[in-house]
Amino acid sequence: MITPERQLRLVRRIFTRVAPVYDLLNHLLSLGEDRRWRRFLARAVRPGPTGRVLDVATGTGDVALALATSPARPRVIGLDLLPAMLAPAQTKAARRGLSLPLVCGDALHLPFPEACFDAVTIAFGIRNIPHRVAALAEMARVLVPGGRLYVLELATPTSPRLRRLYRVYLQGLLPRLGGLISRQGDAYQYLADTILAFPAPAQFRAELRAAGLVAPRSYALTRGVAWLHVAERPQAG
Template sequence: MPRANLDKDPHEVAAMFDGVARGYDRANSVMTFGFDRRWRTTTARVLDARPGEKVLDLAAGTGVSTAEYARGGAWCLAADFSLGMLRSGRHRGVPMVAADALHLPFADDSFDAVTVSLGIRNFVDTRAALLEIARVVRPGGRLVVCEVSTPPFAPIRFVYRKFLLRLMTLFGRFSSTNPEAYSYLAESMLAWPDQRSFAETIASAGWESVEWLNLTFGVVAIHRAIKPPLDSKA
């Protein structure tokens, strides 16, 4: 896998995730010191998926987040471009589909909400994906993205980048079925923009009311936005 950058080859990224699929959830928990569970719980609260709603969980991997979001009674669909990840999550009992975030196989206005958890930084074109996501969300629907971010407090940011991230990567390599993939994942974390920059990218794709919530000192942030209602375009 080449070094992480913003011109990622989607076929290589998919192959990488196919390679780590078998032990991905375990390695992810080890790498994040168990915080991934807490981040999913908070993301589920922000998403607030309700009975009768249709939710697309994009870059869902094995569907662990999809199962979490479905607990409130909404119909939640796991979508990912790694078939290996989807196969590894078949036991979760949630509907799954193989999908490319830049060419989603859904009609316009199909979902009440779309969520992406720790996966949007792997998309080859973030803004294009946000535009495509907006296409399949109904007017007034919502976007919720949980992704790595930049701790705003300088000392914590220094410790995170210089020490903690390396330690997380080391733990991930030891607990993964494909250790080399975790070098890419660490580099992709460092290359990802900070909270405000990502919020501006979301807004540039036509989303409104963009806001974010820092988790774990800003190591991760949840961004939320709304697709403009039809009457706002009148």
């Protein structure tokens, strides 16, 4: 069992070091599926009256960029704890001539007033935040009433047979291959450990409710290797 303090130290160290090869490893280790998952998320998001969407734990910015270029063209802000992860996001946005405001900040203390976004997204980020329900409640706070939170996260497949195979991949090949390419041996062991420790969809939906969100639902992607969880801030009154 990892303490919140140790997890925060690990997150800072691992993502700062892995940032330059983060995108490459993501595509490689997910066999390119990560692109499809992010596209699925970007297509699901429906902007509303404010026209603003916040992407928390934006990292190297792929979700924020997919959102910013989606047909509804919302104004997207990306937020992340680590400047090293935001640097590639900045470069990618500039290369594509897109204005993408990027903010260095903590998901637990979002530097925005209440009710100022139609939607909040977080992709592969919530697994890295030890105080999960508090972070979800903070994301709910900045949503307009009726606004939606979209959480894209990795898990283990639903079928027991596939789950067994996937465990072998997570605990064997993934840390070895990831460690070899990134030269950060512990980074991909951390990834495997956090995926295995993440709650099952029904349990995560209970956490969304505990954070004050309503109508949670979950959509399985690639046989449950990834999930999109959606929930709403209750309407006022």
